[in-house]
Amino acid sequence: MEKKDRNEKADYRHVYRIIMLAVGVIVVVATLRVVLTPKSFGKYGHYRADNMDEIMAQPTKYSSGSDTCEGCHDENYSEHEEGKHKGLKCETCHGPAAKHTDDPATAKNPVKPVKREHCGLCHGKKLTRPKNFPQIDLDTHNEGVPCVDCHNPHTPAL
Amino acid sequence: MALIVKSAAASTVVGGLIGSAAPLLSQASSDKTAKYIRSKYWYGYGIDIDKCIGCGRCVNACKIENDVPPQPFYFRTWVERYVEYANGKLAVDSPNGARESFPELKNTKGIDKTFFVPKLCNHCETSPCTQVCPVGATYRTDDGVVLVDRKLCVGCRYCIQACPYGTRYFHPTLKIADKCTLCYHRITKGMEPACVYVCPTKTRIFGNLKDPDSPVSKFVRENAVQVLKPHIGTRPKCYYKNLDREVR
Numbered sequence: 001m002e003k004k005d006r007n008e009k010a011d012y013r014h015v016y017r018i019i020m021l022a023v024g025v026i027v028v029v030a031t032l033r034v035v036l037t038p039k040s041f042g043k044y045g046h047y048r049a050d051n052m053d054e055i056m057a058q059p060t061k062y063s064s065g066s067d068t069c070e071g072c073h074d075e076n077y078s079e080h081e082e083g084k085h086k087g088l089k090c091e092t093c094h095g096p097a098a099k100h101t102d103d104p105a106t107a108k109n110p111v112k113p114v115k116r117e118h119c120g121l122c123h124g125k126k127l128t129r130p131k132n133f134p135q136i137d138l139d140t141h142n143e144g145v146p147c148v149d150c151h152n153p154h155t156p157a158l
Numbered sequence: 159m160a161l162i163v164k165s166a167a168a169s170t171v172v173g174g175l176i177g178s179a180a181p182l183l184s185q186a187s188s189d190k191t192a193k194y195i196r197s198k199y200w201y202g203y204g205i206d207i208d209k210c211i212g213c214g215r216c217v218n219a220c221k222i223e224n225d226v227p228p229q230p231f232y233f234r235t236w237v238e239r240y241v242e243y244a245n246g247k248l249a250v251d252s253p254n255g256a257r258e259s260f261p262e263l264k265n266t267k268g269i270d271k272t273f274f275v276p277k278l279c280n281h282c283e284t285s286p287c288t289q290v291c292p293v294g295a296t297y298r299t300d301d302g303v304v305l306v307d308r309k310l311c312v313g314c315r316y317c318i319q320a321c322p323y324g325t326r327y328f329h330p331t332l333k334i335a336d337k338c339t340l341c342y343h344r345i346t347k348g349m350e351p352a353c354v355y356v357c358p359t360k361t362r363i364f365g366n367l368k369d370p371d372s373p374v375s376k377f378v379r380e381n382a383v384q385v386l387k388p389h390i391g392t393r394p395k396c397y398y399k400n401l402d403r404e405v406r
Contacts, residue, residue: 038310047297056194058343061223062352063180092215092356096222121259122213122358128239128272129211130259133359 014153043052061096074129076154093118093153119147127157194346199301201281201340201397204377210274215255216353216362221257223341223352228293230254232327234338235278235353240404241270244268248404264391275405276351279304279325279338280394287317287326295311302367302395303340311335322387323394340364367395367401 016153040049063069069090080086083093091097094110116138142150151158220226220235222359236255245268253260256274263272281304284345288296288304295310296317299343306317311334317324318335329336341351349355354364365372370379374397377383383397398405 031374044300045297045304046294046312048214048294048307050270051305051309052299052342054309055305055339055342058224060344060347060349062219062355064347064349087360088358089355091219092358095228096219096379120364121215124259124262126260127266128263128274129239129268130208133211 030060060098062091063098063101064094066091069097071101072104074122079152079154083152084157085154114146114148116145119151165403183360195239196231196300198366198368200367201302201395202365202367202374202378203278203340204365204374205276205396205398206361206377206381207273207398207400207402209276209279209359209361210237211359211361212239212256212260212274213358215356215358216276217255217257219352219356222337223344224339226336227330229330232330234325234336235276237274237276238405239272239274240402242270242402242404244270252342271402273402275398275401276353277323277325277386278396279336279340280323280396281340282379283393283395285392286320286322290316290320301333301343303342303345304337305339305342306335306337308332308334322390322392352397372378 022038037052038048040051041047043049066077066080066089073090077090080090091110093113097110099107100110120138123135125137129135147153201231214237215343217233217236221228221233224234225321226232226234230253233255236252238250239253239256240248240250241263251260263269281298281302281303283298285298285304288298291297291313292314293310295307295312296304298304313328313333314333315328315335318328321337326335326337328334341349341353344351350364354362363373363377365374365377367375367378369375377399378397383399384401385394385397386401387394
């Protein structure tokens, strides 16, 4: 067996190279992490905090309450307050009105639902509906006639 | 082999250290809405089964308010009709989410009970959907609302799969996961969610659970309330009054 010459220096270049590679990978990954993570990420938790503000900035289509409508439509509103539909918001039947209340001159007017089917959405006779809820069989009750011909939708009781 | 393991561990530790320092470095942030203090709120939702008439105004209002795609596969909220027959059969339907209410039942013989159940995202306290998101796109805010970040969502659909209540859907045009946001843009301004706003029978109740005088706090206090699938530990915040055993 050949004895190793003790004066020969051991070559550790392969070890240094792999350590440099590992350090290189760590530096690249760490830099990418800092650079690519959105600024507000992690502020409150594992999410982008700015997103909450983005969602809060979404425009509203329905307004905040029926009292907004009262400002201009006080006659209909007071009728409504005295009638059986008192608990309903105006927009439940008339649709979203936020644009209309912001700019009544140019925004599209809310709808005035007069078809029988519209009233039937709530008042059509259905077995599943609570017994004490006012329902009517639309197939037999004054077929073809608009409900609003006899029932004022703002104070519907006859 | 040992070196590979060591370098992987080292990069994780160093990366983690730098990553955790990043929030401290980025102090400039989202305090634009300084008036709204999130920590004062913990939103909850209540549903009174006895009052629901299945009119679908809630479904309609939600779709309009939040630009939900109109097809009958995408709902942030919907109403189900349960029909329990005396012979043990159960029939559940939700035509177009009940957006145009329900057609009358064809078979009305032998019905033990029938009722409507409105459903929506429960904004669970320990929601499975936020747990599985691989990119941190869905999260629960400090005021208890589970939201989806449209910019970060990659559309993997893992959260849609994870939700045990089926409240999430894949948005067909935005290509992201979407769901009820409790109308976060409305409630943070003191308004009600659109579904609660239009409900004609006061079936849907909303409020701040941290405020004992809010409608939902009173609802939870004054009624025996239940949640959907309590056994799986999601801790939903949508409380039902008079929930039937057959409702999944």
